[in-house]
Amino acid sequence: MTPTLFTPDRPALVGRLRAAGCVFAEDEAELLIAAAGSAEALADLVDRRVAGLPLEHLLGWAEFCGLRVAVDPGVFVPRGRTALLVAAAAAVAGPAPAVLDLCCGSGAAALVLHGRLAPRWLAAADLDPAAVACARRNLDPLGVPVYEGDLFTPVPSRWRGRLDLVVANAPYVPSEAVAMLPPEARLYEAPVALDGGVDGLAVLRRVAAGAAEWLAPGGHLAVEVSAGQAAALCAVLADVGLTPTVVRDDELEATAVTARRPG
Template sequence: MFTFHSTQISTPDRADVVRRLRAAGCVFAEDEAGILTSAAGSPAELLAMVERRVGGLPLEHIVGWVDFCGLRVAVDPGVFVPRRRTELLVRRAAGLARPGATVLDLACGCGAIGLAVATLVGDVGLYAVDIEPAAVRCARRNLAPLGGRVYAGDLYQPLPPRLRGRVDVLVANVPYVPSEAVELLPPEARLHEPLVALDGGRDGLDVLRRVAAGAPDWLAPGGHLLLETSSAQAGVAAAALTEAGLGTVVVGDDDLPATVVIGRR
């Protein structure tokens, strides 16, 4: 049971919050307690938020945002939550882009990758696509301040024809979990994020192959495609980019840990 020293939000017993979160299996209970306490407007709201977290709802869906690449990015319920490992994809993409570049974020979710790349690079033409209506609505809110355009549909299908052959940097964090492994994911992902954002098909690379196959039609000469995958899948993923006619390299970061396959037209 929670105890509060007064009715002011600045004085709840934070230790009680931490204990509840830790008992529920939250690895970063101290950090999460701080975020929830700061986000709550009253002791009653804090109690309700903690109950939702203990019940398995992702922290980001409760508070409505995620800290990604130093940015506070809005994340609505039912939308895929960006992972910290994806910061490698952002750093590599930003290093390849230049002010004035055309950047396309496929399977954009809340739009975090495109937002972070555009923030790091500066003035870019930013476009994004997702098939999930909730993700499209969320991405539009996140990218509107940068003038980003977000389209609803399946990968390249909804893009305006004028972008064909003009994309300088194409980023895509498509699902790469094999179908049979989805049930092994943590419940907060498996139960609260859309299956289309998690399930990558039989070997996890079905969507990645589709992105790779279509990329040469949309990339500008010298343009780059960047795809996140697992280290175990990197060889097969790289082969898909090579088969599409792209010069391909694989980069990794053991600290995150993260793996990104990069193709160049």
């Protein structure tokens, strides 16, 4: 790495970040210093971070499952807890699966699954044009298509009933709770990526109904949800003919649900 040509005041920088509520102020300081090419650029980055902009939007990338994923302004930042969703999906995928990543955001899940699964077909889809553009930047080099549209709507119809795995990190925050999210999410990420309707399950109900048609017999759906919503979601999945299993990781404070279409 080329050394910086300026000498930042690290203690002062860490102090500003910590005062602004940045829990990992020391780590953030080093990342911002590395991203800045001058004292002026660093001052601008720090000012915007202190004002509440997500660190990942300032850097232009997020670390997810050991990979660096490009993240554009306004696009949902992949969360560390979603590593459980990816792991749960990979565990049920089977050999050389046909995989669809719905509500893909930056395409982070598809990017990781591409390396873990060696799928025979892999695609991603999202409703938000900004997310689609970002996901294409991450996935185009791998030859993974990214479709723009509502859930399964833009996916080629030839895959209806033939998918082995559908992964969806769909929005599941109840509408009334969106206002209580951290400002980084509430103010700087697209509402469509956060708001899951009255009980948080509005989009996931539609994902479940679609998966029942698009999965091959024996195929699996894998989604992320809160711990308190898992039982209600399992009932939704059972109602559309899928067999659900809840996966929990207390260390990540994460809950995922996989659901199999009977063979």
